[in-house]
Amino acid sequence: MTSPFAVLRRPLAIAAAAAGATVLGGLTVAGGTALLEGAAPAPARAQGTPSLLEFRWDNNRDYRKLYYFVTDTTRLKRSEYYLILKPKDRKTAILKLSITIPESFDVKIDPKDVKLCVMKEGGMLSRTRCLQEIPAVVEIPKGGRAIEIFPNTPVPDDKTIGVYINLFNPFNIGMYQFNALAQAPGDVPMSGYLGSWIIQIDPSN
Secondary structure, three states, X not given: OOOHHHHHHHHHHHHHHHOOOEEEOOEEEEOOEEEEOOOOOOOOEEOOOOOOEEOOOOOOOOOOEOOEEEOOOEOOOEEEEEEEEOHHHOOOOEOEEEXXXXXXXXXXXXXXXXXXXXXXXXXXXXXXXXXXXXXXXXXXXXXXXXXXXXXXXXXXXXXXXXXXXXXXXXXXXEEEEEEEXXXXXXXXXXXXXXXXXXXXXXOOO
């Protein structure tokens, strides 16, 4: 006799596979969190960029979502990235800003195509843009897994700033987590976590 749980498990497995989850025994693992069979996953949270969704089932106080704007999310398309840091996203001036890039984001970034700016955050009637470039030295460490930005003078925390990047999107579609780390002026050269930009790359039409 077929167990009723076996009947439930088949459609659940199909739904889980579509959401990128894994079925282990009687549990569905999605984003690192186990869900009981029959329990609906947490609702998707709207992302800062228009028409994109962020799927995270493991949101916690150690993860902070940052706003961004991307002109084109299609794979292999040239796009402009505006990675925003609002005054509420930081508590001190910034002596050094580091952005970690996931290894799967297979794109070569030229330091000449990266700028630190005072940003205007867009909305329904206006687009996010760079208002004023902040003089800084931009370095890409060997391997290309980070962008390190050294402003000529510490950047205060009273304005919306951001990192502008001009690049070609990667071939692989999916969601990529960029993390922002900042070093404040002081005697201890340590960088603290500011938040993350979750960027989605979409398939070609």
